[in-house]
Amino acid sequence: SSWWSHVEMGPPDPILGVTEAFKRDTNSKKMNLGVGAYRDDNGKPYVLNCVRKAEAMIASKKMDKEYLPIGGLADFTRASAELALGENSEAFKSSRYVTVQGISGTGSLRIGANFLQRFFKSSRDVYLPKPSWGNHTPIFRDAGLQLQAYRYYDPKTCSLDFSGAMDDISKIPEKSIILLHACAHNPTGVDPRQEQWKELAAVVKKRNLLVYFDMAYQGFASGDINRDAWAVRYFIEQGINVVLSQSYAKNMGLYGERAGAFTVICSDAEEAKRVESQLKILIRPMYSNPPLNGARIASFILNTPDLRKEWLVEVKSMADRIISMRTQLVSNLKKEGSSHNWQHITDQIGMFCFTGLKPEQVERLIKEFSIYMTKDGRISVAGVTSGNVGYLAHAIHQVTK
Amino acid sequence: MAASIFTAVPRAPPVAVFKLTADFREDGDARKVNLGEGTALPLLAAYRTDEGQPWVLPVVKKVEQMIANNNSLNHEYLPILGLPEFRANASRIALGDDSPAIKENRIGSVQSLGGTGALRIGAEFLRRWYNGNNNTATPVYISAPSWENHNSVFVDAGFKDIRTYHYWDAAKRGLDLQGLLDDMEKAPEFSIFILHACAHNPTGTDPTPDQWKQIAAVMKRRFLFPFFDSAYQGFASGSLDKDAWAVRYFVSEGFELFCAQSFSKNFGLYNERVGNLTVVGKDADNVQRVLSQMEKIVRTTWSNPPSQGARIVATTLSSPQLFAEWKDNVKTMADRVLLMRSELRSRLESLGTPGTWNHITEQIGMFSFTGLNPKQVEYMIKEKHIYLMASGRINMCGLTTKNLDYVAKSIHEAVTKIQ
Numbered sequence: 166s167s168w169w170s171h172v173e174m175g176p177p178d179p180i181l182g183v184t185e186a187f188k189r190d191t192n193s194k195k196m197n198l199g200v201g202a203y204r205d206d207n208g209k210p211y212v213l214n215c216v217r218k219a220e221a222m223i224a225s226k227k228m229d230k231e232y233l234p235i236g237g238l239a240d241f242t243r244a245s246a247e248l249a250l251g252e253n254s255e256a257f258k259s260s261r262y263v264t265v266q267g268i269s270g271t272g273s274l275r276i277g278a279n280f281l282q283r284f285f286k287s288s289r290d291v292y293l294p295k296p297s298w299g300n301h302t303p304i305f306r307d308a309g310l311q312l313q314a315y316r317y318y319d320p321k322t323c324s325l326d327f328s329g330a331m332d333d334i335s336k337i338p339e340k341s342i343i344l345l346h347a348c349a350h351n352p353t354g355v356d357p358r359q360e361q362w363k364e365l366a367a368v369v370k371k372r373n374l375l376v377y378f379d380m381a382y383q384g385f386a387s388g389d390i391n392r393d394a395w396a397v398r399y400f401i402e403q404g405i406n407v408v409l410s411q412s413y414a415k416n417m418g419l420y421g422e423r424a425g426a427f428t429v430i431c432s433d434a435e436e437a438k439r440v441e442s443q444l445k446i447l448i449r450p451m452y453s454n455p456p457l458n459g460a461r462i463a464s465f466i467l468n469t470p471d472l473r474k475e476w477l478v479e480v481k482s483m484a485d486r487i488i489s490m491r492t493q494l495v496s497n498l499k500k501e502g503s504s505h506n507w508q509h510i511t512d513q514i515g516m517f518c519f520t521g522l523k524p525e526q527v528e529r530l531i532k533e534f535s536i537y538m539t540k541d542g543r544i545s546v547a548g549v550t551s552g553n554v555g556y557l558a559h560a561i562h563q564v565t566k
Numbered sequence: 567m568a569a570s571i572f573t574a575v576p577r578a579p580p581v582a583v584f585k586l587t588a589d590f591r592e593d594g595d596a597r598k599v600n601l602g603e604g605t606a607l608p609l610l611a612a613y614r615t616d617e618g619q620p621w622v623l624p625v626v627k628k629v630e631q632m633i634a635n636n637n638s639l640n641h642e643y644l645p646i647l648g649l650p651e652f653r654a655n656a657s658r659i660a661l662g663d664d665s666p667a668i669k670e671n672r673i674g675s676v677q678s679l680g681g682t683g684a685l686r687i688g689a690e691f692l693r694r695w696y697n698g699n700n701n702t703a704t705p706v707y708i709s710a711p712s713w714e715n716h717n718s719v720f721v722d723a724g725f726k727d728i729r730t731y732h733y734w735d736a737a738k739r740g741l742d743l744q745g746l747l748d749d750m751e752k753a754p755e756f757s758i759f760i761l762h763a764c765a766h767n768p769t770g771t772d773p774t775p776d777q778w779k780q781i782a783a784v785m786k787r788r789f790l791f792p793f794f795d796s797a798y799q800g801f802a803s804g805s806l807d808k809d810a811w812a813v814r815y816f817v818s819e820g821f822e823l824f825c826a827q828s829f830s831k832n833f834g835l836y837n838e839r840v841g842n843l844t845v846v847g848k849d850a851d852n853v854q855r856v857l858s859q860m861e862k863i864v865r866t867t868w869s870n871p872p873s874q875g876a877r878i879v880a881t882t883l884s885s886p887q888l889f890a891e892w893k894d895n896v897k898t899m900a901d902r903v904l905l906m907r908s909e910l911r912s913r914l915e916s917l918g919t920p921g922t923w924n925h926i927t928e929q930i931g932m933f934s935f936t937g938l939n940p941k942q943v944e945y946m947i948k949e950k951h952i953y954l955m956a957s958g959r960i961n962m963c964g965l966t967t968k969n970l971d972y973v974a975k976s977i978h979e980a981v982t983k984i985q
Binding site for chain 1: 680853865869
């Protein structure tokens, strides 16, 4: 008999299921709106020009393949911190931070979660917005922490339940951990406005909470890297020493290269050194040291003025295409004669949109129109093109009229 | 500003090899030789050419150029378990083209972040699923000595009872087989044993095939789980098949096992983090369920693995010509190390250095336990500017035709002057 007879089959991934069903569908009009990766207006993956240029530069330099330090490529981690915090950030200039390279967003979140489990003894509770990215819960759980929630999304208005959030957060036990999406909330696309962020910062400060920012879409949300990092920077300016996870999967299209970073804002540079030494102790038994390729591409882009400029233009064009698809979807819905209020589609930001569609309506979209999305009505706007936005609007109108 | 939550975070102690390397860097003496680990980085061992330089394998350069020129490639996410062509080829390399387990479709593979990542995924899985649903108390046996990170991997994966098994016999400078077998006889049934597939790190001392057979017999009888760490396949003897003999023998004996593979050394792809966890099970159904659970573990650790290194290895292994070139490159590295071993030994014997030195050529792989004691090591570092670990471990890659004489003479001095 086998050691593994008692091992249960793991439940299928719901999002993967969407893509698999999509692949099997023979309808020529089919649309995959489950995809969590950017697509160009032809529905194809997009390799950024600045990435290609960086790769060419790297190839010409004929570098060796020696192990990176445990904490990663120094030029990359420094540039990452500067990108998130801003070059004028007091925390950045005084080096009272530590940034380690992580395996894209997931790996960075996990390093942080493990670090908090080991060193943040005040609480085992991590408060997530309702809803949050599906993988947040198992990441923190596997790291040995417990999950709680605060109100966030209001399904009635398809927007932020701000008073609910403030109410819940004001009751979170002191010194708990709260996770906030820095921009382009996944899966809802609903972000607080700046005045709301200010109030959130005040209550979080009052409750003395440990703030964990997940920033997976800097630049990709509004098209402006500074605007998208505003909340993170504001919190730090308010004296809130946050921890932060960054991903370059979407904003540089480096998905499979796994480029990311985890940052801890500390009291001073000395503390940052101590924290760094402990982060390395966590990373070493996980995978020893991080992969170079993606971090090196990102580092070349961030640290080479011409490439950086080009990147900023390209990330803005990706964000602009997404915003334009949102606008076209709404105008097409109006043209179809829909009487519903679809304003949330353009109010929301980033890759994802919580349409407000109900499971039965989603079911019909899949079965009758071959338009694939998750049951919660979330669509990836990246899957919408000028060629299929009309069809999408038509289909949505059919199932909602 | 509020008091920091991290005020109490202690500074972690520096790691010995890192300190050693820092000392080496600061040493201004022109004769200095780094036998500590061969790179400027802590803890990590890497191959060096006869000029003392890192070596990007020619086949790797060629394949990287092919990848760079292929405009149809993009940077999309790999599947959670990794690049399919990589996974299948990597496991085939470990188990052999004619592996019964592959033919019977009862193997699985998880692309991982280096050998370390493969060990960690395997460890996390075992803790959750091996013998019942909670294995925190299941004993894990690690050789004495072993790669120091083995311990940390299993501790961080949640195992609470980590023990050592006898391995290195310092007196006879070889394998303590009887001690090892005794430990296996005494180990609680279902204990997990970490076995080095070849080129034991740090001793360079491997069991012979006959000794492996004895080990396998005890493990089978006592229901002990084999978790192989294979970081040097091809790099040890120069032959992929020879270096995989032990793993394949266990498979042929019907064991279910894990094998954590690293392509860091044999492909020279250190910083791209290319590894693979090979799972061998009783049948396909068991393996499928195991993989489905490993997927869950991967998803919360790194989501999906990095693309670049896997593409290089997959491309190389799936092309007969590139595969042949790769085997040649691997043999180049292994042969240089073997040459350094025989040259060092013959010099010590010519010098009449007290003691026996056959262990230098009998040991295999990147490392050698010289038998120098801490005082002698200190002499080597302070007086001769030759850097090696306090354990007497040297990285053979640090030896070159230029420094062989100096190193041999220095060892001679250390052994004759210091007891």
